[in-house]
Every structure is written in structure tokens, then in C-alpha cells.
Amino acid sequence: MRTQVAIIGAGPAGLLLGHLLHRAGIDNVIVERHDRRYAEERIRAGVLEQGTIDTLDEAGVGERMHREGLPHEGIELLFDRKRHRIDLTALSGGRAIVVYGQHEVVKDLIAARVETGRPLLFEASDVAVHDLDSDHPSVTCVHDGAAVKIECDYVAGCDGFHGICRPAMPAGALKVFDRIYPFAWLGILAEARPSSHELVYANHENGFALFSMRSEKITRLYLQCEPEEDINEWSDDRIWSELHTRLETDDGWKVNEGPIMQKGVTPMRSFVCEPMQYGRLFLAGDSAHIVPPTGAKGMNLAVADVRMLSKALIAHYASNDDTRLAAYSDTCLKRVWRAEHYSWWMTSMLHRFPESTPFMDRVQRSELAYVTSSEAGGRVVAENYVGLPFAD
Ligand SMILES: Cc1cc2nc3c(=O)[nH]c(=O)nc-3n(C[C@H](O)[C@H](O)[C@H](O)COP(=O)(O)OP(=O)(O)OC[C@H]3O[C@@H](n4cnc5c(N)ncnc54)[C@H](O)[C@@H]3O)c2cc1C
Numbered sequence: 001m002r003t004q005v006a007i008i009g010a011g012p013a014g015l016l017l018g019h020l021l022h023r024a025g026i027d028n029v030i031v032e033r034h035d036r037r038y039a040e041e042r043i044r045a046g047v048l049e050q051g052t053i054d055t056l057d058e059a060g061v062g063e064r065m066h067r068e069g070l071p072h073e074g075i076e077l078l079f080d081r082k083r084h085r086i087d088l089t090a091l092s093g094g095r096a097i098v099v100y101g102q103h104e105v106v107k108d109l110i111a112a113r114v115e116t117g118r119p120l121l122f123e124a125s126d127v128a129v130h131d132l133d134s135d136h137p138s139v140t141c142v143h144d145g146a147a148v149k150i151e152c153d154y155v156a157g158c159d160g161f162h163g164i165c166r167p168a169m170p171a172g173a174l175k176v177f178d179r180i181y182p183f184a185w186l187g188i189l190a191e192a193r194p195s196s197h198e199l200v201y202a203n204h205e206n207g208f209a210l211f212s213m214r215s216e217k218i219t220r221l222y223l224q225c226e227p228e229e230d231i232n233e234w235s236d237d238r239i240w241s242e243l244h245t246r247l248e249t250d251d252g253w254k255v256n257e258g259p260i261m262q263k264g265v266t267p268m269r270s271f272v273c274e275p276m277q278y279g280r281l282f283l284a285g286d287s288a289h290i291v292p293p294t295g296a297k298g299m300n301l302a303v304a305d306v307r308m309l310s311k312a313l314i315a316h317y318a319s320n321d322d323t324r325l326a327a328y329s330d331t332c333l334k335r336v337w338r339a340e341h342y343s344w345w346m347t348s349m350l351h352r353f354p355e356s357t358p359f360m361d362r363v364q365r366s367e368l369a370y371v372t373s374s375e376a377g378g379r380v381v382a383e384n385y386v387g388l389p390f391a392d
Pocket residue numbers: 008009010011012013014031032033034039043044045046047102124127158159160161162163164187266284285286287293295296297298299300302
């Protein structure tokens with residue numbers, strides 16, 4: 001098989017890149033380890049920044065997002081049993097977010113891909129990349145029981161944190177920056193009508209909690225827990241009881257309960273590899289960087305990367321101009337590090353750390369009081385939460 005760009009991974013990064021390149025007439029093949037159902041049902045991110053919304057619109061895949069997504073103009077920070085609203089739109093010059101599940105974005109992108117007729121190889125095994133430092137790289141895999149070789153001009157490593165692309169770069173070519181947090185998130189998806197229109201981030205003495213939603217009928221809730229937490233020790237009753245404790249307010253607001261459809265534990269990590277390129281291989285999304293989910297940045301960063309990569313590849317094929325390809329890693333990393341700082345900062349402000357002292361608790365409270373009472377403080381939360389404009 002011969003193509004211009006071989007894309008590894010059919011998450012949001014790989015699928016969107018494939019679609020943006022298709023619209024510019026650039027041939028590409030997507031290779032995915034799992035089946036279609038797995039890709040479409042994996043519950044993960046849910047907050048789309050303005051730049052992500054604009055990019056999906058420009059790619060012609062935003063129609064259902066506008067119909068079914070929930071536009072939000074604020075979030076709430078809860079501490080000392082009170083909710084404090086941050087007006088995202090007023091504090092960010094009119095920008096906003098839309099709550100629309102990552103798996104819904106993936107469904108829309110897969111449907112668009114299937115319509116193009118371009119190859120999307122699900123359930124590919126033994127995926128490997130070759131000759132990345134030459135001008136004729138290739139990808140091999142096994143698909144439908146047959147060995148496949150894809151010769152290409154470029155490889156896009158969109159295969160997430162545990163993929164094979166980043167490890168294929170020689171160790172000496174990479175610098176890794178890593179931080180593992182001493183806690184995780186226990187997340188549930190419940191068939192319960194959201195009891196508030198906006199997301200609520202809570203700092204409680206038992207630990208962080210987050211109230212969010214995926215639709216008018218589905219609530220998504222998280223609790224800070226131990227990194228090695230055994231999910232079997234959390235009965236539904238225990239989960240609801242702890243959620244009520246951490247999210248309780250003096251004004252009587254409560255989360256609505258309902259049947260729990262899914263539960264799981266997500267470890268928390270910050271990670272960046274530099275550069276995001278080696279020879280003809282370009283990394284995008286979680287394959288190059290991870291953020292703790294507190295700032296809702298992971299999928300949005302993946303979209304920002306592939307937007308940049310598609311523009312660079314289009315400039316290469318349309319006018320033989322490689323300036324953007326050469327600048328790809330540096331350009332993306334500026335945004336990545338902004339998001340790394342924001343996600344780390346929000347995580348630090350809202351979670352209980354094992355080494356917390358009464359002094360640190362008071363400092364946290366003071367910071368929360370500042371960002372919810374000062375316009376300058378609120379602007380820092382808002383401007384980063386809705387996402388800084390994409391550096392086109
Ligand atoms: C539980 C959870 C909650 C999250 N919540 C949020 C949130 O609220 N907001 C937010 O912005 N972000 C959140 N994130 C992060 C967000 O989901 C990711 O940043 C996003 O999925 C990145 O997209 P991606 O396409 O780069 O990688 P992925 O979505 O990981 O996609 C990579 C794809 O590559 C495939 N793949 C892997 N290895 C191979 C291989 N060898 N060969 C072929 N294919 C391969 C995988 O199967 C996968 O389909 C969350 C993550 C988790 C785990």
C-alpha cells in the first residue's frame with residue numbers, strides 16, 4: 001500500500017488529522033489497534049474549548065455537536081460549602097465551551113471517515129514504524145490475518161500515551177518531563193439528570209470532587225482517591241455517600257442519584273516529550289503529552305496539535321513550503337506547556353496532597369478565595385479554561 005501520510009491511532013487526534021488532510025486532497029491511511037466499537041464507546045473527555053469547536057466546524061463535522069452539545073458560559077468552584085461562579089464568557093472576551101463527549105466526537109469523525117472511503121484499518125496488530133530518519137518511512141502491521149506494508153512520505157504518531165511511535169524514537173533524541181501525582185480520580189457515569197447546568201469543581205477536606213455531565217440525562221462525577229484504589233471496594237452506596245459529602249452546600253444543592261452505568265479509576269500524570277518530531281515522524285496528542293484532567297485540556301491539546309500538523313502538511317504538498325513542518329514541535333510545545341502549567345495549577349489548588357499541612361490548607365483556601373473574588377484572578381481561570389486562541 002502506498003500513501004502520503006500514514007496515521008497510527010484512531011482517537012480524536014488521528015481521526016481529525018485524517019479528515020483535515022482528506023479535505024485538502026492529501027491521501028492518508030489510518031491504522032488502529034482496537035475495533036470500531038471500542039473507539040466509539042470509550043468514555044473520556046467532555047469539555048470542548050472554543051478553538052476545538054471552531055476546528056470541528058471548519059472540518060465540517062460539528063453539526064451534531066451543535067445540536068446535542070451543551071454550551072456553557074461558566075463553571076463553579078465549591079469550597080467551605082459554598083459555590084462560587086467564574087463567568088468564563090465575560091472574563092475571556094466572549095469565548096465559551098461546549099460539553100460534548102469525546103466518544104461522540106469520535107463517532108462523528110469515524111462516520112465522516114467511512115463516507116470518504118479512505119482506509120481506516122481497525123484491529124490492526126503488530127503495528128511498527130520503520131526508516132523514520134529516511135525519506136521513505138513505512139508502517140507494517142497485520143490486518144485481517146494478512147501482513148500489510150504501508151509506504152508513505154510521513155508518519156503521524158497519534159497512538160496515545162501507550163502507543164508504539166514515541167518509543168520508536170531513539171532514546172537520545174528525546175527529553176522527557178514527567179510528574180506523577182499521589183492520587184487518582186474515581187469516575188462514574190450515572191443515568192441521572194444533572195442537578196446544575198454548569199460544572200462544579202470542589203475542594204473538600206476529604207479530597208477533590210467534580211460534578212459534570214455528558215447530556216441532559218447523564219451525569220459524570222469524579223472523586224479524588226488513592227492511586228492504587230480498588231474499585232471493588234466502592235459500592236454504589238459508598239460512592240453516592242462520598243459524593244454528597246464532598247459536594248454538599250449550605251444552600252441545599254445536591255447531586256441527583258441514578259443507576260451507575262460505568263465506573264473506573266484514572267491515574268493522574270503530567271508528561272511532555274521534546275521534541276514532538278523525529279525525522280519523518282510527527283507526534284500529536286497524548287503520544288507526546290499528558291495532563292491531569294482537572295483543566296479539561298487533554299483532548300483540546302490533541303486537536304490543537306493536529307490542526308497545526310495538517311496546516312504544515314498542506315503547506316508542504318501545496319507549495320513545497322516546509323517552514324511549518326520545521327516549526328511544528330516548537331509551535332505546539334508553547335501551547336502544551338501553557339496547558340501543563342494550568343492543569344498542574346488547577347490540580348494543586350483543588351486536591352488534598354498526602355503531605356498537606358494546616359499551613360498549605362490555608363494557602364489553598366486563600367487562593368480559591370482570590371480567584372473567585374478578584375476579576376484578575378477569575379480571568380486567569382477563565383482565559384485558560386476556554387483555551388487560548390490557536391496559533392495559526
Ligand atoms: C478517564 C479519562 C478522562 C479524561 N477526561 C478528560 C477531560 O475531561 N478533558 C480532556 O480534555 N481530556 C480528558 N482526558 C484526556 C483525553 O481523553 C485525551 O487527551 C485524548 O483522548 C487524546 O487523544 P489522542 O487521540 O491523542 O489519544 P487517544 O484517545 O489515546 O487515542 C489513541 C488511539 O491510538 C490507538 N493505539 C494505541 N496504540 C496503538 C498501536 N500500537 N497501533 C495502532 N493504534 C494504536 C488507541 O487504541 C487509541 O484509539 C481524559 C482521559 C481519561 C483516560
